[in-house]
Amino acid sequence: MIDLEDLTKVFPGTAAPAVDQLTLHIERGEIAVFVGPSGCGKTTTLKMINRLVEPTSGTIRIDGRSVESVPVHELRREIGYVIQQIGLFPHRTIRQNMATVPGLLNWDKQRTAERVDELAELVALDPDMLDRYPPELSGGQRQRVGVARALAADPPVLLMDEPFGAVDPIIRAHLQDELLDLQKRLRKTIALVTHDIDEAIKMGDRVAILSEGGHLEQYGAPADILRDPANAFVADFLGTDRGIKRLSLIPISDLDLETGPVVDRSATHAEAVAVALEYGTEWIAVRDSVGVNGWIRIADVPSSGPAAVDTEPFQTRLTTNSTLKEALDAIVSSHTSVAAVFDGSELLGMITAGAVSREILR
Amino acid sequence: MIVFVQATGGFFSWEWVVNHLDDIWDRTVQHLMLTAIAIAIGIVISLALSVVALRFRWTYAPITWFTGILYTIPSLALFAFLVPVTGLSVLTAEIGLVSYTLLILIRNMVAGIDGVPPATVESARGMGYTDRGLFFAVELPLALPVIIAGVRIASVTTIGLVTITALIGQGGLGFFILRGLNLFYSPVGTTQIVVGTVVSVALAVAVDLSLVGVERLATPWSRRRATA
Numbered sequence: 001m002i003d004l005e006d007l008t009k010v011f012p013g014t015a016a017p018a019v020d021q022l023t024l025h026i027e028r029g030e031i032a033v034f035v036g037p038s039g040c041g042k043t044t045t046l047k048m049i050n051r052l053v054e055p056t057s058g059t060i061r062i063d064g065r066s067v068e069s070v071p072v073h074e075l076r077r078e079i080g081y082v083i084q085q086i087g088l089f090p091h092r093t094i095r096q097n098m099a100t101v102p103g104l105l106n107w108d109k110q111r112t113a114e115r116v117d118e119l120a121e122l123v124a125l126d127p128d129m130l131d132r133y134p135p136e137l138s139g140g141q142r143q144r145v146g147v148a149r150a151l152a153a154d155p156p157v158l159l160m161d162e163p164f165g166a167v168d169p170i171i172r173a174h175l176q177d178e179l180l181d182l183q184k185r186l187r188k189t190i191a192l193v194t195h196d197i198d199e200a201i202k203m204g205d206r207v208a209i210l211s212e213g214g215h216l217e218q219y220g221a222p223a224d225i226l227r228d229p230a231n232a233f234v235a236d237f238l239g240t241d242r243g244i245k246r247l248s249l250i251p252i253s254d255l256d257l258e259t260g261p262v263v264d265r266s267a268t269h270a271e272a273v274a275v276a277l278e279y280g281t282e283w284i285a286v287r288d289s290v291g292v293n294g295w296i297r298i299a300d301v302p303s304s305g306p307a308a309v310d311t312e313p314f315q316t317r318l319t320t321n322s323t324l325k326e327a328l329d330a331i332v333s334s335h336t337s338v339a340a341v342f343d344g345s346e347l348l349g350m351i352t353a354g355a356v357s358r359e360i361l362r
Numbered sequence: 363m364i365v366f367v368q369a370t371g372g373f374f375s376w377e378w379v380v381n382h383l384d385d386i387w388d389r390t391v392q393h394l395m396l397t398a399i400a401i402a403i404g405i406v407i408s409l410a411l412s413v414v415a416l417r418f419r420w421t422y423a424p425i426t427w428f429t430g431i432l433y434t435i436p437s438l439a440l441f442a443f444l445v446p447v448t449g450l451s452v453l454t455a456e457i458g459l460v461s462y463t464l465l466i467l468i469r470n471m472v473a474g475i476d477g478v479p480p481a482t483v484e485s486a487r488g489m490g491y492t493d494r495g496l497f498f499a500v501e502l503p504l505a506l507p508v509i510i511a512g513v514r515i516a517s518v519t520t521i522g523l524v525t526i527t528a529l530i531g532q533g534g535l536g537f538f539i540l541r542g543l544n545l546f547y548s549p550v551g552t553t554q555i556v557v558g559t560v561v562s563v564a565l566a567v568a569v570d571l572s573l574v575g576v577e578r579l580a581t582p583w584s585r586r587r588a589t590a
Binding site: 050052072074075076077079081083084085086087088089090091092100101104133146149150159 | 469479481482483484485486487488490491492495500503504569583
């Protein structure tokens with residue numbers, strides 16, 4: 001879908017190239033992540049794709065067509081672009097921001113309005129937000145709007161420059177999940193730049209590791225790179241916890257979840273104890289009319305059963321998008337020593353430490 | 363002065379004011395017209411020069427240098443130089459008035475557009491705005507508060523300067539001030555000086571306030587405060 005060939009950029013006034021003879025192919029519908037230390041030319045490479053930076057030599061083709069074959073503003077209208085600072089227009093409402101590219105393409109009013117509503121739904125943005133101005137939104141909401149705006153005219157290609165760099169780690173993880181979820185449905189061809197190797201491993205179908213001066217050190221699927229780093233630079237960049245990082249590539253959906261010690265609100269004391277014994281736990285999870293929302297120590301269950309007791313919430317609620325790494329983290333940091341996996345409010349099941357090690361050894 | 367007031371029996375004549383309301387109105391309108399034309403032409407010229415300065419950065423220094431010199435020429439001298447060429451005309455008045463607006467307007471326009479966040483500009487380019495589209499749809503609106511701040515200063519300055527143009531037969535309310543001075547502080551003279559001054563100051567305040575209103579209407583986004 002995107003072909004970079006012998007791409008070189010030497011900025012005026014500098015001797016060393018920022019990007020040096022880079023050749024790389026991005027498959028249609030895949031996320032390719034460019035990662036490396038600062039000064040490795042990853043952002044420069046990205047900006048050459050939509051010609052915000054003009055290459056010194058080499059070619060870029062999208063769908064076999066050179067990016068230089070169309071006027072630059074037309075090229076950019078067909079490529080979604082998301083940057084770290086998002087760059088929403090502060091003088092326009094969220095709705096107007098999202099309608100930017102449709103506006104440039106002269107869509108009629110109704111089509112644009114319908115598309116904006118569709119986009120708000122796509123990125124899970126409260127429609128009440130649409131008539132506000134960007135400074136009135138939180139960082140996470142602004143980032144969603146940035147993605148929605150980039151997707152407005154349904155471009156086949158999306159360029160993302162540190163798209164989650166400006167939000168705090170919790171929201172970042174959440175937005176990463178959302179993007180992966182979105183990508184499952186939309187199948188865009190995405191080039192994403194980050195300095196965070198964990199983000200690269202999590203987001204990338206393929207990861208390009210660049211070293212200073214824009215040298216491509218390795219390009220491949222994250223699992224392959226982690227298993228078999230091409231050289232010392234790559235191994236060093238991946239870090240000493242390469243093994244643990246591999247955990248982040250195994251999705252929870254690969255595991256068979258255990259039901260776990262779950263009893264109904266209406267259960268008797270004896271039933272609760274029996275379930276706890278069966279699973280060898282000192283606690284039970286309690287199911288009430290809205291689903292499973294928490295757990296109780298078996299010692300705290302009164303003789304009348306769990307009906308009247310307040311439950312402790314699960315510290316971490318994983319989803320099927322979560323990875324074994326997150327599961328392991330939930331396990332070691334919870335009182336219950338399990339990771340609870342939810343689909344919305346519905347408990348899908350639990351993962352134990354034993355299940356994690358069985359999966360690694362497999 | 364006190365002796366003088368005693369000798370002439372008061373220094374302000376309400377009777378003169380009441381008898382000359384039409385006259386005062388006409389001169390006020392003339393004053394506003396001279397100001398409005400100067401500001402309008404000043405904005406057009408400044409916008410053009412600002413675009414040049416922003417596009418070719420090296421021209422910014424000479425442009426501010428040149429308009430700075432215009433700004434420092436004493437107005438009296440400027441009109442004296444112009445009269446032999448363009449006569450005692452509105453044109454002479456406007457050449458002077460416009461000259462004095464340029465430095466303020468250009469500085470604020472360039473500063474306003476320089477103040478647009480780089481990320482906003484980059485994302486606009488990345489989405490496919492042309493240079494022209496970027497300027498009119500993004501940079502100019504975002505620079506508006508700073509530009510209007512410049513227009514306010516230029517307007518107030520110009521309203522004051524218009525009175526000087528009375529010397530070349532224009533002057534708006536300056537006409538009364540000049541005539542008052544020529545009447546050697548008779549009650550009719552001082553009354554005219556006071557009327558010319560007070561209405562001119564009131565005009566400056568009114569124009570300044572209405573420009574604040576214009577800014578609020580033109581930049582609805584800046585009134586909303588961040589909630590998160």
